[in-house]
Amino acid sequence: MTGLRIAHLSDPHFSIIARNPTQFFSKRWIGNFNLLLFRRSAYQTEHLSHLPELFNTLDVEAVCITGDFTSTSLKGEFLQAKKFVDSFSQPVYLLPGNHDCYTGGAQRSKRFYTYFPSPELKKQRIEKRSLGKKWWWVGLDCALATPPLCAFGRFFKAMEAPLEETLASIPEGDQVVLANHFPLFHSKSPSHDLSGKKRLQRILKRHPQVKLYLHGHDHAPYIIDNQNQGLPLVLNSGSAAHKPDGTFYLLDLHEKEVFVERLLFRKTGDEFTWVIDWQKRFDLDLR
Numbered sequence: 001m002t003g004l005r006i007a008h009l010s011d012p013h014f015s016i017i018a019r020n021p022t023q024f025f026s027k028r029w030i031g032n033f034n035l036l037l038f039r040r041s042a043y044q045t046e047h048l049s050h051l052p053e054l055f056n057t058l059d060v061e062a063v064c065i066t067g068d069f070t071s072t073s074l075k076g077e078f079l080q081a082k083k084f085v086d087s088f089s090q091p092v093y094l095l096p097g098n099h100d101c102y103t104g105g106a107q108r109s110k111r112f113y114t115y116f117p118s119p120e121l122k123k124q125r126i127e128k129r130s131l132g133k134k135w136w137w138v139g140l141d142c143a144l145a146t147p148p149l150c151a152f153g154r155f156f157k158a159m160e161a162p163l164e165e166t167l168a169s170i171p172e173g174d175q176v177v178l179a180n181h182f183p184l185f186h187s188k189s190p191s192h193d194l195s196g197k198k199r200l201q202r203i204l205k206r207h208p209q210v211k212l213y214l215h216g217h218d219h220a221p222y223i224i225d226n227q228n229q230g231l232p233l234v235l236n237s238g239s240a241a242h243k244p245d246g247t248f249y250l251l252d253l254h255e256k257e258v259f260v261e262r263l264l265f266r267k268t269g270d271e272f273t274w275v276i277d278w279q280k281r282f283d284l285d286l287r
Contacts, residue, residue, distance in 0.1 A: 061132065062090055066237070097181035125156065138178045140163070142182050153181060160199060160203065176211060178210045213234045215234070244266070250262075259279070
């Protein structure tokens with residue numbers, strides 16, 4: 001099988017400070033407070049504008065973005081995010097994160113889909129699209145508006161049967177990249193985790209054609225290889241907008257292996273550039 005090169009990035013967090021006093025009737029005032037005190041100094045989006053040209057140089061064939069395009073689901077933030085997504089010449093595969101339905105109003109109106117239409121994902125929270133070269137993208141929308149100081153997602157019980165049907169519909173011999181904003185495993189903070197993760201894990205164990213699980217949410221990148229337990233290789237790309245070391249993954253997908261390169265936005269000499277920080281090859285025939 002000819003390899004497929006994809007870029008996986010997450011959590012760009014485009015931001016605007018809200019000045020409307022109605023923010024105090026929702027969770028948005030917490031997000032704005034956080035932006036003013038912490039996020040504006042810890043995150044930047046200016047360097048993201050270099051990625052489209054870089055991806056063309058690197059022969060990237062598809063771009064996968066696993067949520068948190070915005071900080072508090074404001075219209076202006078979505079407009080910035082849409083401009084960013086539209087700048088890629090490659091097909092872009094994406095889904096929302098918790099910050100993309102930050103308030104009850106954003107969730108009820110499904111504001112994310114106003115800017116990034118996807119009838120299938122909007123209706124049943126599951127989307128299947130061909131990546132090409134016998135690889136498929138299956139995206140999950142597990143985002144919901146949460147109480148203050150919480151940032152969890154939920155794999156809803158109503159998603160179980162449609163996900164089983166979607167995975168069963170993948171042609172025999174083809175392989176799947178399954179993407180979600182939220183981690184597949186427990187973290188140290190339950191209020192930050194994916195509710196229903198055990199049910200999702202059981203489904204994935206029944207479908208070994210799912211080779212990779214891509215996510216964001218946790219802003220420090222990591223990889224978890226539990227393939228010997230019947231689960232896909234899990235990759236968290238971190239935040240592409242993190243300052244000063246934003247990250248993304250470059251993935252070369254093959255039938256029985258994936259070659260992973262982690263790129264960091266680092267200062268070299270007098271300039272900041274994207275540099276390869278780490279690389280490793282993983283077998284994909286261990287399940």
